[in-house]
Amino acid sequence: MKDRILICAMQTNYKDLKIWRMAFDMAISTYDVITRLPQCESRNIADQMRRTCTAMPLNIAEGASSQTAKQFLSHLRYAYASGQELNVLIMLSFKLGYIDKNLFSERHESLDKCLRALYKFTLNLERSEAKKSMFIA
Numbered sequence: 001m002k003d004r005i006l007i008c009a010m011q012t013n014y015k016d017l018k019i020w021r022m023a024f025d026m027a028i029s030t031y032d033v034i035t036r037l038p039q040c041e042s043r044n045i046a047d048q049m050r051r052t053c054t055a056m057p058l059n060i061a062e063g064a065s066s067q068t069a070k071q072f073l074s075h076l077r078y079a080y081a082s083g084q085e086l087n088v089l090i091m092l093s094f095k096l097g098y099i100d101k102n103l104f105s106e107r108h109e110s111l112d113k114c115l116r117a118l119y120k121f122t123l124n125l126e127r128s129e130a131k132k133s134m135f136i137a
Contacts, residue, residue, distance in 0.1 A: 014064035019121050022114040023056035023079060026086075033090065033107060037098050045098075049089050055082035056114075069129045076122040083115045 014020045030053035037046045056079045063075025090111065094104035 014061040017060065017064060017121075019114070019118050020057055020060045020064070022117055023060055023083070026083075026111055026114050027053040027057055029107065029110060030086065030090075033093060033099055033103065036103070037093065041098070045089055045092060049086065052082045052086040052089065055079065056086070056118075060118075069125060073122060073125060073129070076118065076125070080115060080118050080122065083111060083118065087111055087115070 030049055034046050034049050037049075059075045059079035059082065063072040063079070066072045066075065087108070090099075090104065090107050093099045094101070099107075
């Protein structure tokens with residue numbers, strides 16, 4: 001049943017994917033961090049945060065619309081990489097004193113949950129595709 005769900009993921013509305021909802025919520029909550037950054041970071045950390053936090057749900061949505069699992073997996077990997085980049089930016093914001101420990105902990109924990117779910121989903125889809133290719137060969 002699990003494999004069937006994963007195989008059908010490319011044919012489903014991206015909004016129905018838990019990983020997309022988590023990434024979307026993370027993007028929205030990241031804007032709270034961005035508003036706390038000083039003006040001097042508007043062209044550096046803030047711009048990069050905007051790109052990485054929006055890239056996560058965008059790549060998942062685009063991947064869910066792909067014609068093949070290989071394309072979907074590629075987009076999931078880009079989303080994961082963007083999440084890791086966002087993680088570094090949140091750590092930088094904390095270490096530079098732009099956000100307090102509570103906000104850092106909240107965002108870091110939320111992002112960690114999102115990335116773990118995304119990694120697990122990607123791994124399950126990879127395994128599902130590997131099983132499928134064994135039967136085709």
